[in-house]
Amino acid sequence: MRKEKDTFQRWIRSPAGREAIAFYVFASPWIVGLLAFTLGPMIASTFLSMTNWDIVTRAHWVGLSNFARALTDDPLFWQSLKVTAIYSFGGIPLRLSLALFLAILLNQPIKFRAFFRTLFYTPSVMSGVAVSILWIWVFNPNFGVINFVLSKVGIQGPGWIYDEQWALPALILMSLWGVGGAMIILLAGLQGIPRVLYEAAEIDGADLMDGFRHITFPMLSPVIFFNLIMGVIGSFQVFTQGYVMTEGGPHYATHFYVLNLYYNAFRYFRMGYASALAWLLFIIIMLLTFLVFKSSPLWVYYEGELKK
Numbered sequence: 001m002r003k004e005k006d007t008f009q010r011w012i013r014s015p016a017g018r019e020a021i022a023f024y025v026f027a028s029p030w031i032v033g034l035l036a037f038t039l040g041p042m043i044a045s046t047f048l049s050m051t052n053w054d055i056v057t058r059a060h061w062v063g064l065s066n067f068a069r070a071l072t073d074d075p076l077f078w079q080s081l082k083v084t085a086i087y088s089f090g091g092i093p094l095r096l097s098l099a100l101f102l103a104i105l106l107n108q109p110i111k112f113r114a115f116f117r118t119l120f121y122t123p124s125v126m127s128g129v130a131v132s133i134l135w136i137w138v139f140n141p142n143f144g145v146i147n148f149v150l151s152k153v154g155i156q157g158p159g160w161i162y163d164e165q166w167a168l169p170a171l172i173l174m175s176l177w178g179v180g181g182a183m184i185i186l187l188a189g190l191q192g193i194p195r196v197l198y199e200a201a202e203i204d205g206a207d208l209m210d211g212f213r214h215i216t217f218p219m220l221s222p223v224i225f226f227n228l229i230m231g232v233i234g235s236f237q238v239f240t241q242g243y244v245m246t247e248g249g250p251h252y253a254t255h256f257y258v259l260n261l262y263y264n265a266f267r268y269f270r271m272g273y274a275s276a277l278a279w280l281l282f283i284i285i286m287l288l289t290f291l292v293f294k295s296s297p298l299w300v301y302y303e304g305e306l307k308k
Helices: 002-013 015-048 065-072 075-105 113-125 128-138 145-152 167-178 180-191 195-203 208-235 240-246 257-267 271-299
Strands: none
Touching: 002 015, 015 271, 065 271, 075 167, 075 180, 075 208, 075 257, 113 167, 113 180, 128 145, 128 167, 128 240, 167 240, 180 208, 195 208, 208 271, 240 257, 257 271
């Protein structure tokens, strides 16, 4: 025992020991945060998902009943999942396309380029609640700026977020407001493409579309892949717009999955059921992410990777 203690003390005094201690000291805030705010809540929600708990009374074990109820006996589960899927699969291609277009445009040697980059990026860092309140005014059918502009060209604007048919498309349109974050990442990827590739293509007679198809997109595909993954994860967790702007209406047209989860947890106090919904969302996002990763060999090109 004494020998082991002396060995430990010598290790502490050694450079390797001091380096290891310094590492754990500096990493401890992250480790504590991971245990307290990520792994701890995940373990707790796993237990709660198999109980019937309303916060006030004692939790009762129900096994997998909450999961069965969501999948077979809750129409709002499928409605919220459908709304979220439409928002995601309808909005992600639009957001990526617009972000790529802006990145290519702002990669050109134009005047005030730095100003326009800042202008398009700034909305992506604004508060979600503030942005939602701003867009409530924009979408107002009576005095909103969109319908005002449409009226000037003789078009009767729709009810937007107050119309069951237009509410979800309006939120998809609103999501384009935040493309600046993806634009900046794509812009960084564009600037990493060697100019010599375009020069060689021009010598071979390639036009702009050929350059985009055979150089820009393949070289940029890892960055597009990253934005696609982040877009899938983020869009399936959309909450603020539905909560602040529409509260899930009209007639559940914008009843997003996380909004449904929130209502079950903090409005109806079905904490056990809400925990089950959270784990189902985790599984759905994991499956979608897995599918995107499996598709990546078909369209994502990594420089230096040899194809067999």
